[in-house]
Amino acid sequence: MLAMLMLQSDTEPLVHTSGLSPLVIGIIVFVLAAFIGVEVITKVPPTLHTPLMSGSNAISGITIVGALLALQTMANGTLSTVLAVAAVITAMINVVGGFLVTDRMLQMFRRPARPKTEEAGS
Numbered sequence: 001m002l003a004m005l006m007l008q009s010d011t012e013p014l015v016h017t018s019g020l021s022p023l024v025i026g027i028i029v030f031v032l033a034a035f036i037g038v039e040v041i042t043k044v045p046p047t048l049h050t051p052l053m054s055g056s057n058a059i060s061g062i063t064i065v066g067a068l069l070a071l072q073t074m075a076n077g078t079l080s081t082v083l084a085v086a087a088v089i090t091a092m093i094n095v096v097g098g099f100l101v102t103d104r105m106l107q108m109f110r111r112p113a114r115p116k117t118e119e120a121g122s
Contacts, residue, residue, distance in 0.1 A: 049105065057098040064091040 044052060071084035 053098060053102045053105065057095055057102065060091055060095045060098060064088060064095065067091050 067084060067087035071081070071088060074080055074084065
């Protein structure tokens with residue numbers, strides 16, 4: 001990932017890694033993304049939770065497509081096949097659970113059905 005941030009020329013690199021391993025850099029990026037994600041999500045008003053949940057379900061649907069493509073193209077060995085199948089299963093659980101939660105949240109905003117009154121002249 002950090003290789004994308006480096007310039008491939010005779011000049012100095014755009015980002016200096018100071019000898020850090022790619023694993024350490026990946027952990028740092030993950031932790032910073034987690035903190036930023038928590039800050040952003042806690043600032044969302046409750047009226048926007050349902051549309052954001054629907055958007056995240058759509059993104060999870062895209063991960064299912066990616067997992068299926070990985071299963072088809074990269075599953076050469078037993079371990080990679082098992083990991084690809086696990087990715088498909090967990091993505092499906094995430095999508096189905098997300099849609100169930102979204103549906104339940106939308107039911108909270110529905111008005112209760114009014115009982116039909118009988119006409120007085122019949």
